[in-house]
Amino acid sequence: xxxxxxxxxxxxxxxxxxxxxxxxxxxxxxxxxxxxxxxxxxxxxxxxxxxxxxxxxxxxxxxxxxxxxxxxxxxxxxxxxxxxxxxxxxxxxxxxxxxxxxxxxxxxxxxxxxxxxxxxxxxxxxxxxxxxxxxxxxxxxxxxxxxxxxxxxxxxxxxxxxxxxxxxxxxxxxxxxxxxxxxxxxxxxxxxxxxxxxxxxxxxxxxxxxxxxxxxxxxxxxxxxxxxxxxxxxxxxxxxxxxxxxxxxxxxxxxxxxxxxxxxxxxxxxxxxxxxxxxxxxxxxxxxxxxxxxxxxxxxxxxxxxxxxxxxxxxxxxxxxxxxxxxxxxxxxxxxxxxxxxxxxxxxxxxxxxxxxxxxxxxxxxxxxxxxxxxxxxxxxxxxxxxxxxxxxxxxxxxxxxxxxxxxxxxxxxxxxxxxxxxxxxxxxxxxxxxxxxxxxxxxxxxxxxxxxxxxxxxxxxxxxxxxxxxxxxxxxxxxxxxxxxxxxxxxxxxxxxxxxxxxxxxxxxxxxxxxxxxxxxxxxxxxxxxxxxxxxxxxxxxxxxxxxxxxxxxxxxxxxxxxxxx
Amino acid sequence: xxxxxxxxxxxxxxxxxxxxxxxxxxxxxxxxxxxxxxxxxxxxxxxxxxxxxxxxxxxxxxxxxxx
Numbered sequence: 001x002x003x004x005x006x007x008x009x010x011x012x013x014x015x016x017x018x019x020x021x022x023x024x025x026x027x028x029x030x031x032x033x034x035x036x037x038x039x040x041x042x043x044x045x046x047x048x049x050x051x052x053x054x055x056x057x058x059x060x061x062x063x064x065x066x067x068x069x070x071x072x073x074x075x076x077x078x079x080x081x082x083x084x085x086x087x088x089x090x091x092x093x094x095x096x097x098x099x100x101x102x103x104x105x106x107x108x109x110x111x112x113x114x115x116x117x118x119x120x121x122x123x124x125x126x127x128x129x130x131x132x133x134x135x136x137x138x139x140x141x142x143x144x145x146x147x148x149x150x151x152x153x154x155x156x157x158x159x160x161x162x163x164x165x166x167x168x169x170x171x172x173x174x175x176x177x178x179x180x181x182x183x184x185x186x187x188x189x190x191x192x193x194x195x196x197x198x199x200x201x202x203x204x205x206x207x208x209x210x211x212x213x214x215x216x217x218x219x220x221x222x223x224x225x226x227x228x229x230x231x232x233x234x235x236x237x238x239x240x241x242x243x244x245x246x247x248x249x250x251x252x253x254x255x256x257x258x259x260x261x262x263x264x265x266x267x268x269x270x271x272x273x274x275x276x277x278x279x280x281x282x283x284x285x286x287x288x289x290x291x292x293x294x295x296x297x298x299x300x301x302x303x304x305x306x307x308x309x310x311x312x313x314x315x316x317x318x319x320x321x322x323x324x325x326x327x328x329x330x331x332x333x334x335x336x337x338x339x340x341x342x343x344x345x346x347x348x349x350x351x352x353x354x355x356x357x358x359x360x361x362x363x364x365x366x367x368x369x370x371x372x373x374x375x376x377x378x379x380x381x382x383x384x385x386x387x388x389x390x391x392x393x394x395x396x397x398x399x400x401x402x403x404x405x406x407x408x409x410x411x412x413x414x415x416x417x418x419x420x421x422x423x424x425x426x427x428x429x430x431x432x433x434x435x436x437x438x439x440x441x442x443x444x445x446x447x448x449x450x451x452x453x454x455x456x457x458x459x460x461x462x463x464x465x466x467x468x469x470x471x472x473x474x475x476x477x478x479x480x481x482x483x484x485x486x487x488x489x490x491x492x493x494x495x496x497x498x499x500x501x502x503x504x505x506x507x508x509x510x511x512x513x514x515x516x517x518x519x520x521x522x523x524x525x526x527x528x529x530x531x532x533x534x535x536x537x538x539x540x541x542x543x544x545x546x547x548x549x550x551x552x553x554x555x556x557x558x559x560x561x562x563x564x565x566x567x
Numbered sequence: 568x569x570x571x572x573x574x575x576x577x578x579x580x581x582x583x584x585x586x587x588x589x590x591x592x593x594x595x596x597x598x599x600x601x602x603x604x605x606x607x608x609x610x611x612x613x614x615x616x617x618x619x620x621x622x623x624x625x626x627x628x629x630x631x632x633x634x
Contacts, residue, residue: 017589019585019586019588019589022585023582023585023586026578026581026582026585027578030574030577030578034574037569041568059571191571191574194571194575195571195574195575195578198575198578198579199578199582202579202582202618206610206614210604210605210608210610213605213608214604214605343603344603344604345603345604345605345610346603346610346611347589347590347593347601347602347603347606347610347611348589348593348611349585349586349587349588349589349590349611349615350586350610350611350614350615352585352586353582353586356582
């Protein structure tokens with residue numbers, strides 16, 4: 001996620017008309033109504049934590065995507081498109097599509113047939129309790145902190161864009177999310193995420209349509225951007241031959257291997273926040289189709305995120321600044337580009353819908369964090385470590401209380417960040433430490449039967465520690481970036497990519513070495529958990545156009561064509 | 568159980584109707600200073616109409632049926 005710094009000068013960007021306020025209020029009424037309607041359908045653990053495992057592929061797929069489509073992502077990456085040009089699209093294409101397809105075709109069958117409640121739950125089955133505890137505690141802790149950080153950042157955005165009081169934004173949004181997740185559990189979170197997905201598109205799609213009209217079409221837009229910035233702002237790959245040839249200060253190795261092969265794989269296949277949505281699918285075909293549907297729509301997201309940033313670069317009369325400069329000068333920052341474009345084109349009614357889209361994006365992300373935290377705390381920490389003999393009803397009640405407590409911890413974190421803004425950067429960095437090594441552990445566990453419990457635990461621990469070590473090294477000595485990213489021209493984003501790559505390699509090496517030095521797990525204990533020892537369930541005798549493999553191939557072809565077109 | 572698509576239909580239809588109404592009001596009473604670029608396209612009229620149409624289709628297609 002791109003950080004939206006908390007130290008900006010408050011200056012209201014837009015003014016809402018009465019009809020805009022009605023649209024925003026209607027949104028809150030609707031999401032609470034959905035939660036109230038679903039409260040009677042969350043009485044068992046399977047209902048509350050897994051939405052009854054009855055979601056269709058479309059609902060699970062759109063929810064899977066929506067949980068990631070937070071307002072800070074929308075605004076942050078639109079700002080990145082203004083700052084770095086079309087290169088920011090890599091985070092939506094190579095930084096997502098291969099990982100989503102890998103999840104669908106390779107990993108999902110194992111998650112699904114193991115009937116696990118969570119990713120830490122799979123680690124327990126595959127590597128034992130210690131790996132699950134390490135993964136669950138770190139995930140639960142970081143998820144609830146991230147939720148608070150995002151909450152504060154969003155409240156700050158609402159203050160800047162609308163002039164709303166920070167306390168009002170924090171409490172209204174968090175209480176709303178808390179109420180509808182507590183009432184309806186994961187099903188309520190998923191339903192609202194699908195609703196939010198539609199609102200985000202309805203509210204944001206008009207900006208690129210009107211922007212392209214004003215710019216005179218895509219060809220003319222490229223000319224305008226080349227004139228105002230440089231030709232490299234409209235090329236995806238041609239400037240990635242070396243670190244110095246593109247505005248991001250990164251090369252193709254970092255993008256392909258750091259982002260595409262490690263970070264995105266780690267996020268989309270092991271971050272329980274998104275994987276939980278797929279586990280709620282009603283059958284194996286739906287579970288495989290859901291990430292593929294998500295991938296299809298993910299390829300379109302740059303239309304409402306990257307394109308507005310590029311259009312801002314071409315048509316906005318003022319020049320936007322980095323947050324640090326904007327905070328001093330009072331100018332608008334890169335991250336303001338989406339609200340600025342919204343205010344540029346959207347009159348009464350449309351403005352309300354656009355603001356609702358931002359609020360919906362924030363709330364879908366927060367609901368995702370809260371519901372994932374609730375499941376991991378209840379199923380992977382509380383039940384195995386504190387009370388393994390409770391009734392199903394007891395665990396549902398625990399889930400409801402955990403939702404409320406999770407929201408309150410998030411609110412507390414938001415106020416903590418308000419006092420100490422630097423915490424925000426640390427929390428975001430902390431979260432990134434776990435992603436890459438966890439992917440190494442999970443993927444080795446699924447694909448290599450020789451991996452042992454000790455190997456999995458020590459690999460995960462060493463990978464995480466190596467990531468923390470590199471981060472501290474560069475923090476203490478910024479010149480160390482040239483060693484981590486292998487170039488004196490590398491910039492901050494390159495550090496993230498290469499740090500993830502090295503920590504993944506460290507995790508894999510340690511897992512392999514320790515596994516080979518320890519006693520193998522008998523094959524009969526790995527049935528249903530590892531390739532080669534598991535009969536992967538069939539999606540059934542369905543026509544070609546209903547097979548996940550067919551649609552994965554279609555998405556792959558479109559993905560390749562898009563990359564070639566915008567090369 | 569009411570389908571999620573019905574709730575989406577309600578949301579799009581109500582938002583579309585409100586945006587369309589606001590757009591028609593501005594069409595009949597054009598403001599002296601619209602404050603936005605491309606006001607002449609009256610985006611809130613046609614975008615509101617599109618959302619209303621999609622919302623109504625969803626509402627009709629996924630309306631809860633009584634046995």
